Amino acid sequence: MTGQPVVEAHGVRLRPFRADDVADVVDGCADPLSQRFVSSLPTPYTEVDARWWLDAGAPAVWAGGGAAYAIADPGTDRLLGGVGLNNPVPGRSQAEIGYWVRPTARGRGVAAAATRALGEHAFATGTLRLELLTELENAASQRVALAAGFRYEGLRRSAGQHRNGGRHDLLAWVRLAEDPPGPTARLLPDLPDGVLTDQVVALRRVGPDEAELMYRLHSRPEVVANQAPPVPPTWEAIERRCRVAESGWLTGEIARLLITDVATGEPAGSCGLSYSDVRSGEGSIGYALLPEWRGRGYATRAVRLLAGWAFGPAGMARITAGTVPENIASHRVLERVGFQREALQRARLPGLAGTRLDDLTFALLPADLR
Amino acid sequence: MEITEDGVLLRPWQEADADAVHRACQDRDIQRWTTVPRPYRPEHAHGFVTELSRRAWAEGTGAPFAVCDPATGELLGSCGLTSITGDGTGTIGYWTTPQTRGRAVMVRATRAVARWSFRTLGLRRLIWQAEVGNHASRLVALRAGFRIDGRVRLADLPDGGPDAWIGSLLPGEVPEPGSAGPAGRGTLVARRAAVFGRPQPTLFATAPVGELRIRPMEEQDLDAVVQTCQDPETIRWTTVPDPYERADAQWYQGFGQDAWARGDAACFVIADQADRYVASLDLRLSPADPLLADVGFMTAPAFRGRGYLPAALIALSAWGFTTLGLARIEWKANVGNKSSRRVAEKAGFTFEGTARGGLQHRGERMDVWVAALLAEDLT
Numbered sequence: 050m051t052g053q054p055v056v057e058a059h060g061v062r063l064r065p066f067r068a069d070d071v072a073d074v075v076d077g078c079a080d081p082l083s084q085r086f087v088s089s090l091p092t093p094y095t096e097v098d099a100r101w102w103l104d105a106g107a108p109a110v111w112a113g114g115g116a117a118y119a120i121a122d123p124g125t126d127r128l129l130g131g132v133g134l135n136n137p138v139p140g141r142s143q144a145e146i147g148y149w150v151r152p153t154a155r156g157r158g159v160a161a162a163a164t165r166a167l168g169e170h171a172f173a174t175g176t177l178r179l180e181l182l183t184e185l186e187n188a189a190s191q192r193v194a195l196a197a198g199f200r201y202e203g204l205r206r207s208a209g210q211h212r213n214g215g216r217h218d219l220l221a222w223v224r225l226a227e228d229p230p231g232p233t234a235r236l237l238p239d240l241p242d243g244v245l246t247d248q249v250v251a252l253r254r255v256g257p258d259e260a261e262l263m264y265r266l267h268s269r270p271e272v273v274a275n276q277a278p279p280v281p282p283t284w285e286a287i288e289r290r291c292r293v294a295e296s297g298w299l300t301g302e303i304a305r306l307l308i309t310d311v312a313t314g315e316p317a318g319s320c321g322l323s324y325s326d327v328r329s330g331e332g333s334i335g336y337a338l339l340p341e342w343r344g345r346g347y348a349t350r351a352v353r354l355l356a357g358w359a360f361g362p363a364g365m366a367r368i369t370a371g372t373v374p375e376n377i378a379s380h381r382v383l384e385r386v387g388f389q390r391e392a393l394q395r396a397r398l399p400g401l402a403g404t405r406l407d408d409l410t411f412a413l414l415p416a417d418l419r
Numbered sequence: 420m421e422i423t424e425d426g427v428l429l430r431p432w433q434e435a436d437a438d439a440v441h442r443a444c445q446d447r448d449i450q451r452w453t454t455v456p457r458p459y460r461p462e463h464a465h466g467f468v469t470e471l472s473r474r475a476w477a478e479g480t481g482a483p484f485a486v487c488d489p490a491t492g493e494l495l496g497s498c499g500l501t502s503i504t505g506d507g508t509g510t511i512g513y514w515t516t517p518q519t520r521g522r523a524v525m526v527r528a529t530r531a532v533a534r535w536s537f538r539t540l541g542l543r544r545l546i547w548q549a550e551v552g553n554h555a556s557r558l559v560a561l562r563a564g565f566r567i568d569g570r571v572r573l574a575d576l577p578d579g580g581p582d583a584w585i586g587s588l589l590p591g592e593v594p595e596p597g598s599a600g601p602a603g604r605g606t607l608v609a610r611r612a613a614v615f616g617r618p619q620p621t622l623f624a625t626a627p628v629g630e631l632r633i634r635p636m637e638e639q640d641l642d643a644v645v646q647t648c649q650d651p652e653t654i655r656w657t658t659v660p661d662p663y664e665r666a667d668a669q670w671y672q673g674f675g676q677d678a679w680a681r682g683d684a685a686c687f688v689i690a691d692q693a694d695r696y697v698a699s700l701d702l703r704l705s706p707a708d709p710l711l712a713d714v715g716f717m718t719a720p721a722f723r724g725r726g727y728l729p730a731a732l733i734a735l736s737a738w739g740f741t742t743l744g745l746a747r748i749e750w751k752a753n754v755g756n757k758s759s760r761r762v763a764e765k766a767g768f769t770f771e772g773t774a775r776g777g778l779q780h781r782g783e784r785m786d787v788w789v790a791a792l793l794a795e796d797l798t
Contacts, residue, residue, distance in 0.1 A: 136504070141573070143573075177573060178572070178573045202569065202570070202571065202572065203568050203569030203570065203571075203585070204568055204569070205568065205587070206544065206566070206568060206587040206589060207543060207544040207587065207589050208508070208544065210506055210507070210543075216543050216544070216589075223571075223572060225572060225573055325707075328779065329777065329778055329779045330779060331777070366776060366779070366784060367774075367775075367776045367777065367784070369774075389775065391772045391773060391774055391775065391789075392771040392772025392773070392774065392789050393771060393772070394771055394772075394789070394791065395747070395769070395771070395791060395793060396746055396747045396791075396793050397711070397747065397791075398708070399708065399710065405710070405746050405747065405793075410772070410774075412774060412775060412776075412777075414775055414776045414784075
């Protein structure tokens with residue numbers, strides 16, 4: 050392509066694709082991660098596909114009002130990946146930004162730099178709204194969106210297509226022309242080194258492999274009884290919850306953690322923390338243990354660790370825990386950590402069949418934590 | 420291409436429809452909420468029913484239908500796909516002629532178009548978007564099976580309303596023809612759409628000192644709001660900006676209008692018999708729990724302690740329980756704000772406890788009293 054301006058910013062060069070990029074395009078697009086998350090790529094991806102992209106695919110994107118750039122190392126001009134604008138909606142001055150990066154170039158901010166560079170170029174030339182759609186499981190791409198100043202906007206149901214014809218949900222991240230350049234501040238930062246531990250229990254982000262365990266735990270009658278409304282979860286809901294735990298963290302919706310026994314490495318339960326009121330810095334905590342791990346102070350340890358993280362890196366000022374008024378065991382756990390009983394809130398929570406449930410609220414301030 | 424389903428006929432547009440389309444699109448609501456040109460001239464209608472719609476069908480970029488009465492052939496509205504993209508996504512759009520509204524015609528038409536889009540066109544998802552505040556369109560979408568997924572910033576809409584609601588419908592989610600489906604009459608969603616889709620009402624209350632009107636904030640209230648917000652007691656107990664300027668009061672008025680359009684809150688002014696500003700009184704719905712709300716209020720210095728607020732708070736709460744279907748209304752105030760607590764308790768709120776450090780107040784964390792009123796407390 051000629052006539053398309055080269056964009057050089059944030060340590061990357063965006064330039065047209067060239068004939069000698071073919072091998073590098075194959076390297077990037079045949080890679081399993083690219084194949085998994087860029088569903089428009091042919092499978093298997095060969096030199097024929099790369100040549101088609103250079104000769105017909107990319108020019109068609111440009112002709113349709115989009116952009117299809119090679120990301121190159123500004124020093125060597127060697128191809129690092131691709132970045133482009135698709136599905137332009139001229140009436141709305143909107144486009145969708147997408148990218149892929151060669152395996153050897155990953156982990157050093159190339160996609161974020163290219164997204165920033167192309168985004169700023171697009172805003173400077175009249176675009177007002179950029180969308181970045183990510184798969185729920187593609188946390189790396191969600192991190193790129195955050196780094197490049199995009200904000201989470203919502204779920205787009207069935208917006209993604211599998212190669213086999215199936216559909217899946219996508220997350221929409223959006224940056225408007227007037228938005229700050231980023232990185233977008235996160236409500237829930239990553240755990241330091243991925244773990245919170247007191248050497249007896251350890252808390253880690255829940256992952257896709259824990260679905261069976263989480264289902265077993267959250268289907269237990271005494272755990273269900275402490276939910277509002279007290280309805281057992283479906284397997285599908287739990288499986289999804291585990292699969293998208295990292296994206297829940299990145300969107301700021303909720304931090305879900307697995308509680309493990311440090312000595313054996315066995316899972317003992319789970320806990321979670323979310324903002325209930327961002328403006329006042331109030332968070333809300335919940336926890337549950339498998340029966341065989343109860344009575345050892347593990348819930349107390351887990352809540353203490355999580356509260357410390359909430360008041361520290363997560364920047365919360367107050368944590369509440371809603372409890373069933375009769376759940377004495379849970380009240381003991383909270384009191385041992387320093388929570389104080391604050392109010393019996395009548396009809397505060399939804400119950401079964403349109404009824405309402407009373408909620409005995411406990412709260413913890415930073416100075417209370419012990 | 421014709422579809423007959425559940426008492427509506429959908430067919431492609433014909434040149435003979437131009438007059439009826441031109442008439443319909445003079446309607447204030449269609450001009451307010453859709454993207455039809457303004458003013459809407461005969462040539463717009465003619466171009467739409469001929470070239471534009473023929474081209475959409477010929478190129479497969481859209482599927483615009485006229486919605487007609489199958490018996491009389493009368494035009495009832497417009498419903499169809501305003502765009503079809505290569506990935507199997509269609510965007511739906513519709514309007515109903517003024518005389519047709521209230522008969523669920525567009526719900527039936529939208530379900531029919533959706534069913535046809537999935538079965539015959541093989542589409543994989545439908546998208547609905549409308550400017551935030553278009554509750555009538557939202558209710559049609561919900562009744563046709565759409566789920567509201569959230570908000571879109573800076574959507575392509577008239578009158579600068581920068582945010583749109585977005586919803587999606589997938590194969591298998593379209594209610595059967597003739598079935599009640601979701602969001603039917605009497606449901607909470609339908610009731611709230613009816614409330615927030617209309618202008619904010621005026622409520623009435625009787626205080627010891629006389630009749631009160633509880634109405635939306637007006638231009639004439641701005642000075643009194645500024646005075647109230649500059650009062651030391653207001654600054655001490657609330658989080659109003661300090662210093663408080665007229666622009667802040669204007670912002671507050673706009674905030675109330677936007678919150679009503681979104682269906683998030685009902686921000687009122689209490690006015691005395693002479694329509695003088697007495698107080699502001701806001702009812703804010705919880706984003707997490709549709710049956711939960713909280714109240715906030717502030718009173719002009721000259722009107723404090725005279726029984727205006729308890730009377731107005733009871734009237735507002737009763738409206739919240741009956742009209743909005745709330746189950747619980749919360750009151751919160753900084754510990755020590757005895758006059759506010761007196762108002763809440765006189766209105767029947769039951770004190771529940773103290774939330775320590777429950778609020779951020781001018782850079783400091785403050786303890787907060789919590790009380791609540793339940794629907795059954797008023798019966």
